[in-house]
Amino acid sequence: MxxxxxxxxxxxxxxxxxxxxxxxxxxxxxxxxxxxxxxxxxxxxxxxxxxxxxxxxxxxxxxxxxxxxxxxxxxxxxxxxxxxxxxxxxxxxxxxxxxxxxxxxxxxxxxxxxxxxxxxxxxxxxxxxxxxxxxxxxxxxxxxxxxxxxxxxxxxxxxxxxxxxxxxxxxxxxxxxxxxxxxxxxxxxxxxxxxxxxxxxxxxxxxxxxxxxxxxxxxxxxxxxxxxxxxxxxxxxxxxxxxxxxxxxxxxxxxxxxxxxxxLIEYKVVAEIIRNSEEFKFYIHESVENFTSFPQGYLIAEDFDYNYRVAFEREAVVFPNVNVPIGQRVAVMVTRLRDD
Known part of the structure; x- marks a missing residue:
């Protein structure tokens, strides 16, 4: 050894x-x-x-x-x-x-x-x-x-x-x-x-x-x-x-x-995008960088039972990957934290 x-x-x-x-x-x-x-x-x-x-x-x-x-x-x-x-x-x-x-x-x-x-x-x-x-x-x-x-x-x-x-x-x-x-x-x-x-x-x-x-x-x-x-x-x-x-x-x-x-820059996770069915659609291109931001109201994803739009002034996507089995995470949505 x-x-x-x-x-x-x-x-x-x-x-x-x-x-x-x-x-x-x-x-x-x-x-x-x-x-x-x-x-x-x-x-x-x-x-x-x-x-x-x-x-x-x-x-x-x-x-x-x-x-x-x-x-x-x-x-x-x-x-x-x-x-x-x-x-x-x-x-x-x-x-x-x-x-x-x-x-x-x-x-x-x-x-x-x-x-x-x-x-x-x-x-x-x-x-x-x-x-x-x-x-x-x-x-x-x-x-x-x-x-x-x-x-x-x-x-x-x-x-x-x-x-x-x-x-x-x-x-x-x-x-x-x-x-x-x-x-x-x-x-x-x-x-x-x-x-x-x-x-x-x-x-x-x-x-x-x-x-x-x-x-x-x-x-x-x-x-x-x-x-x-x-x-x-x-x-x-x-x-x-x-x-x-x-x-x-x-x-x-x-x-x-x-x-x-x-x-150190801090973010908090505000949502996880989950693929619930074969009907799932993800409106972010697979080539996008981690921490790319999207404006409030932007449609990120939709499935048979939900759709997800950016809720905060700006949200960034991390780990986008649509090629996951049903039930698993496609992406994480985050917002930046700032000191008061």
Whole structure:
């Protein structure tokens, strides 16, 4: 295992082996750090000395979002070779190794619609079994990790890259939290240090990986869209320098880069556009950028049982994708929040 983890893309290679050996026994590194491989693409790291911080760094929930996978694999190689010494409890997750192998977003099911117990809503078959079982198992690994560190400060950063072009090149989604309507300044600075330009504050429970950690363990959790989807080997990691520096600082318990919290642009979700039938019509072109705005009254979509027109002075569309199954989300509509 160590021979794989010593090279920059070793964790990627190890995760994709047909029979990736699990080992729940801790392996000690020369610098006192301990690691154990819990599953294909799931590595737990324990620092030399006790820490009151527990950090989950996940990526590859969609297998074609390659840059975060490469970033995480490289960081693990630095830990194993002693180039950097982690001082917090860590759980690394490459979410969907099989979709990574075929360079696809997913194999049968969008895994980021399967968390918070949503995998239970599907009937298992030969085609979908892998992603359903995988989502269930990933929940267990996160649960075991955060339960073990129940008194720790808990953070989950789920790293993604976007398929579509975007007005904001990087942005985050903060899962619905009825107790916290807005982000505090420290949270804003964390996102800015990760290179994030804007954040969406979700308005209801969801089935994403970050929502699972937030709702179940009160973790500070985000889905982070760090840039554009590219193939393995085509990413310029200089484009992700903010995120890399921030992650390195977080795992070493160092101070992150300081930003003015007011620089972060905040949006709130005001509606989700759902496809309810084959009659569904969507009046936004598939090439439109994320965060494209539409004027009040503009007809966005209609189905047999509803139509949706822009209700606020201006609303922007995020994640438009009409090619989804009936019952799933076609787009999110957001409005910008401004300080009073």
């Amino acid at each position: 160590l021979s794989y983890l010593e090279v920059s893309d070793g964790f990627i290679q190890l995760a994709q082996l047909p029979h990736c050996a699990q080992n729940e026994n801790w392996l000690s590194l020369p610098n006192g750090v301990s690691i154990r491989l819990l599953d294909a693409g799931v590595l737990e790291v324990k620092p030399e000395f006790d820490s009151n911080k527990a950090l989950v760094i996940s990526c590859g929930i969609h297998g074609n979002e390659t840059a975060p996978i490469e970033i995480v694999s490289h960081q693990i190689s630095q830990i194993v070779t002693g180039s950097i010494q982690p001082k917090v409890n860590l759980l690394y997750i490459l979410g969907n190794p099989k979709s990574m192998q075929v360079s696809q977003r997913f194999v049968a099911l969008n895994m980021n619609r399967l968390f918070a117990g949503a995998y239970k809503n599907y009937t298992l078959n030969e085609e979908n079994e892998y992603e359903i079982r995988r989502a269930e198992q990933l929940e267990k690994y996160v649960s075991d990790f955060f339960t073990t560190h129940s008194t720790s400060e808990k953070v989950h950063l789920d790293l993604h890259t976007a398929i579509k072009p975007s007005y904001h090149k990087t942005f985050a989604i903060r899962p619905f939290n009825p107790q916290k309507k807005r982000l505090d300044d420290n949270s804003k600075r964390l996102l800015l240090a990760m290179g994030i330009e804007a954040v969406l504050l979700h308005n209801k429970p969801s089935t994403t990986f970050s929502y699972y950690s937030s709702e179940s363990f009160e973790a500070e959790a985000y889905t982070l869209e760090l840039g554009k989807v590219k193939r393995f080997g085509e990413n310029n990691l200089k484009d992700f320098s903010y995120a890399i520096r921030c992650l390195d600082a977080l795992i070493q318990a160092n101070d992150i880069a300081h930003f003015d919290a007011k620089e």
